Amino acid sequence: MNTHTQQIIIGVLAERATGERRVALVPSDIKKLISSAKFLIESGAGREAGFDDNAYVDAGARMADSRDILETCDVVVKVRPPGVDETPRAGRTLVSLGGHDPVLGDFLRKRSVIHLALERVPRTTRAQAMDVLSSQASIAGYASVLEGARALGVLLPMLTTAAGTIKPAKMIALGAGVAGLQAIASARRLGAVVHGFDVRAAAREQVESLGAKFVSVDADIGAGESAGGYAREQSSDQQRQLRRALSSHLAMMHLVITTAQISGRPAPLLIDRETLDVMQPGSVIVDLAAETGGNCEVTRPDQTVTVRGVRVMGPTNLPSLMATDASRLFSGNIRALLAYLLEGSGRLNLDASDPVSGALLADQNVARASVAAA
Ligand code: NAD
Numbered sequence: 001m002n003t004h005t006q007q008i009i010i011g012v013l014a015e016r017a018t019g020e021r022r023v024a025l026v027p028s029d030i031k032k033l034i035s036s037a038k039f040l041i042e043s044g045a046g047r048e049a050g051f052d053d054n055a056y057v058d059a060g061a062r063m064a065d066s067r068d069i070l071e072t073c074d075v076v077v078k079v080r081p082p083g084v085d086e087t088p089r090a091g092r093t094l095v096s097l098g099g100h101d102p103v104l105g106d107f108l109r110k111r112s113v114i115h116l117a118l119e120r121v122p123r124t125t126r127a128q129a130m131d132v133l134s135s136q137a138s139i140a141g142y143a144s145v146l147e148g149a150r151a152l153g154v155l156l157p158m159l160t161t162a163a164g165t166i167k168p169a170k171m172i173a174l175g176a177g178v179a180g181l182q183a184i185a186s187a188r189r190l191g192a193v194v195h196g197f198d199v200r201a202a203a204r205e206q207v208e209s210l211g212a213k214f215v216s217v218d219a220d221i222g223a224g225e226s227a228g229g230y231a232r233e234q235s236s237d238q239q240r241q242l243r244r245a246l247s248s249h250l251a252m253m254h255l256v257i258t259t260a261q262i263s264g265r266p267a268p269l270l271i272d273r274e275t276l277d278v279m280q281p282g283s284v285i286v287d288l289a290a291e292t293g294g295n296c297e298v299t300r301p302d303q304t305v306t307v308r309g310v311r312v313m314g315p316t317n318l319p320s321l322m323a324t325d326a327s328r329l330f331s332g333n334i335r336a337l338l339a340y341l342l343e344g345s346g347r348l349n350l351d352a353s354d355p356v357s358g359a360l361l362a363d364q365n366v367a368r369a370s371v372a373a374a
Contacts (some may be wrong), residue, residue, distance in 0.1 A: 007346045009038045010338070013066055014045035017080045018292055021048035021323035024077045024096070027059035029335040034060040036342045040069050049323040062078035071203045075348060077334060083104050088113050093348060095334065097132070100264070105363060114350070114364055121337065122359040129336035130356070134178045135329035136319045138197030140288055141182030141259065143318035145171075149190065150287040151304075156255070157191025160301045168193050170253045172215065173296060174246070175260035176203040179288055183257040192255065197246065199224030199231050199260075218290060219245035233262045243272055251278040259294040271296040274305070281309025290314030 010033075012025045023046040030039050039061035043053055053063050066086065069076060076088045081098030088094050090112035098104045099117025108115045118132045128134070148171075149156055158168040171187040176198040188194045188211055196207035197215040201224060204214040219241040227233045234242060250256060250271065254276035258277075260268050267289035276298065287299040298305045299314040306312070319326035340356060341348050350357040 007036070007038045008075065008342070008348060009073045010042060010077060011064070011069035012042060012045055012087055013069060013076060013078040013082075014042040015048075015079050016083060019317060019320060020080055021320045022079045022327045023049045023051060023323075024079045024327075024330060025334055026051050026327055026331040027055040027061075028328075029331045030056065030061050033335060033338060033342075036346060037075075037338070038062075040064040040073055040233055042066050042069055046327070049327040051324075052329070075338075077338075079330060080338050087111055092300065093350075093358065096338070109364070111185040114361075116337075116350075116357075116360045118333075120359050120362060121333075122355060124355065127356050127359075130333050130340065132330055132333045135333055136211070136326060137178040137259075138182045139322050139326045139329065140318040141173075141257070142186045143321050144179070144257045144259075144286040144288055144315070145183050145186040145190065147256070147313065147315060147318065147321075148257060148284045151313065152254060153282050154254055155191075156187065170257060171195065171257070172206075172249065172253045173199065173212075174198075174256065174258045175289075176200075176207050177259060177261070178206040179259040180257065181206055183259070184210050187255065187257075188212060195249070195253070197249075199234070199242075201225065215246075215249050216281045217242060217245035217249075230264055231260075233265055239268055239270075242268075242291045243270060243275060246270060247275040247278055251280070254280065254283050255290065256283065258285060259288045261289055261292060266293040267295050269293075269295065269297060273297055276307045276310050276312075279308075279310045283310050285310065285312045287312060287314045290319070291316045300310040332335035339347075 007070050014110050019029045041056045041061045041063055043063045070088055075093045081096055081104050085366050093114045095116045097118050099119030114232045121130045154169050155166055156169045159166040169192045171192040172195040174197050176196045183195050183198050194212035195215050196212045207214045221234055221238045221242050260270055285296055287294045287296050289295045290301045296312050298307055298312050301316050304311055304313045343349055350361055352358045352361050
């Protein structure tokens with residue numbers, strides 16, 4: 001029976017996806033939420049990210065196994081989309097990524113699980129603190145520069161030594177959103193000569209404010225952004241013109257970080273084989289759009305493809321490489337989301353007319369749900 005006095009129980013599952021080292025909630029955030037909810041953490045959930053079981057117990061949580069969590073918890077939290085055996089019971093709530101997967105959406109709806117998919121957190125000022133896409137994109141942008149720099153045969157900074165002077169490497173970020181701007185800032189800190197490009201006019205000022213050069217292209221690509229300020233998809237002819245116009249700029253670059261995305265669509269193709277043919281052998285492309293098809297024609301998710309000496313990397317989970325801080329930021333987003341949805345009485349209040357929970361409930365066939373302790 002539901003009562004108003006019992007505290008809601010929130011469970012955190014360990015991640016099972018290969019190579020996934022992050023954890024959805026870290027001990028310091030549990031400490032901040034412990035007066036509003038009870039927490040069950042799967043043993044070892046935070047180990048790979050540097051948070052051991054004792055730290056969770058010190059924060060007030062209880063350790064449990066996954067079966068116990070799925071049986072007992074009113075809300076189950078994890079980073080990656082759940083596997084079949086990680087599905088909470090009917091009527092319970094799951095908070096995780098997976099909002100772009102219609103098969104998962106159908107499966108969870110059939111099981112009557114309320115899925116608060118993190119991709120649906122609205123990108124508004126109010127919800128900024130809950131936006132895992134932004135926090136993780138920022139880490140991916142930083143990590144892409146380090147990964148790319150390691151694969152390059154040249155140094156990023158200028159170096160003057162008794163043996164001679166080394167010129168700084170040239171870097172460009174294609175797509176200057178959250179990940180691209182962080183890549184620009186990181187490459188600049190490492191001493192590269194940095195460039196940026198985006199179809200949105202507003203990106204120019206942001207690129208330049210980081211000390212990078214905004215690349216202007218001689219192509220008719222139409223209005224780059226929609227009324228909401230987000231990138232608009234180009235026609236196939238505009239995309240072709242853009243590729244040819246970018247080609248001469250890319251021929252001069254050593255490190256290319258591509259981050260161009262159109263929400264809900266395949267990534268735009270910015271680098272084709274014709275461009276790879278004019279790029280310098282030894283240059284490196286890190287394609288952060290690999291998961292949605294890639295910005296480069298030869299990109300393969302989680303592989304490195306070499307064409308005429310140009311290495312094209314397609315990492316799909318760079319935040320996991322920086323698991324400690326990626327988890328801290330992810331957890332901070334989850335804490336902000338839970339704090340917003342939890343009432344003092346310990347209920348999780350979901351209401352379709354609320355700007356945040358309304359967006360999260362958008363495809364749930366649920367107008368209002370008040371998840372209380374079972
Ligand atoms: P994203 O990951 O969807 O796309 C990355 C970038 O690719 C975008 O800047 C987009 O303009 C660009 N792009 C798309 N097609 C392109 C093409 N053909 N060529 C070159 N670039 C192309 O975007 P994002 O990084 O998540 O965010 C984009 C913008 O939204 C940023 O300006 C960001 O500041 C803003 N934003 C606002 C909030 C908020 O207000 N809470 C949250 C997140 C992002």
